[in-house]
Amino acid sequence: MPFRIVRVALGLIISSGLAVGLQRLPSLRTHPRRFVGLAFLGATLAGALWYPSYRVMSHPWRPDGSGLLELSCFVPCLLEHIWLMLTWSVLFLAATELRLASAREQDKLRAEHMASEARYQMLVYQVNPHFLFNALNSIRALAAEDVMRAREMITQLSAFLRHTLANRSIGFVALSREVESVAAYLAIEKVRHEELLQVGFDIADDVRDLPIPGFLLHPLVENAITHGFSVPDQVLHIFVRARRDGDRLIMEITNSGTLTSTREDGTGIGLRNVQERIDHLFGSRAEFRLIEMPGTVVARVTLPLTPPEKQP
Structure with missing residues (x-):
């Protein structure tokens, strides 16, 4: 031994x-x-x-x-x-x-995750400059027509930016807060277009507290504004709806008009942003569609009620 x-x-x-x-x-x-x-x-x-x-x-x-x-x-x-x-x-x-x-x-997985998160942040930041550019153009056009309304629009823009920047680091926000931000944006456009823009909301009570990716609805509303006014002097109706369907949350931005009336001067950043963000966060569990009905266009986002485990 x-x-x-x-x-x-x-x-x-x-x-x-x-x-x-x-x-x-x-x-x-x-x-x-x-x-x-x-x-x-x-x-x-x-x-x-x-x-x-x-x-x-x-x-x-x-x-x-x-x-x-x-x-x-x-x-x-x-x-x-x-x-x-x-x-x-x-x-x-x-x-x-x-x-x-x-x-x-x-x-490799860590690098892919970091690249994916960086891509997500880039997509989010693409939207804000796009919106700000359009809003400032609207104020510029209004300033030559009515100084008081231009000042009111600047006040609305200031309130909107405070709301946006306060939640910039939050990946998911309650649907009610997102709707408030959208309402502030539409108020800015309402000052400019007056009676030519008619806005409505229908948000079910049981979905108001559900989490959704922040700044998700803005590109859809902005797209409706940009392309809905393609026909001069025509009243644009925009309706924001959110409801529950089983284990899914359905959000719709409906605007009057047609897809064929879409102008060619848009960059398309907003709609690509929505598609790529929900693909990144939810994969096949989420869906984004543009649907044309007689006299209206519906941008529909369908999300699972439960947010993903990996959040930005």
């Missing part, structure tokens, strides 16, 4: 040194032949060192006085120790490669 303990202890010491050497080898991916050759050579030398060292240490205490270099025992035992060290090396390298592969996969 003492000799076995010595043998195991020497094996642990030598294999630990071999492990350090194997970890410093050139990459298996870039230098496979060199890696295999050096690993084989290192394991062979470690095995060749293991058994002679054990024999030297155990010889003085052997009661039978057996010699150090008895070929009948030495050669087979040496080959056995070399084989054990080669087997250990293969297992060690396999375990190391699995650990590195797992670490690489985690790094």
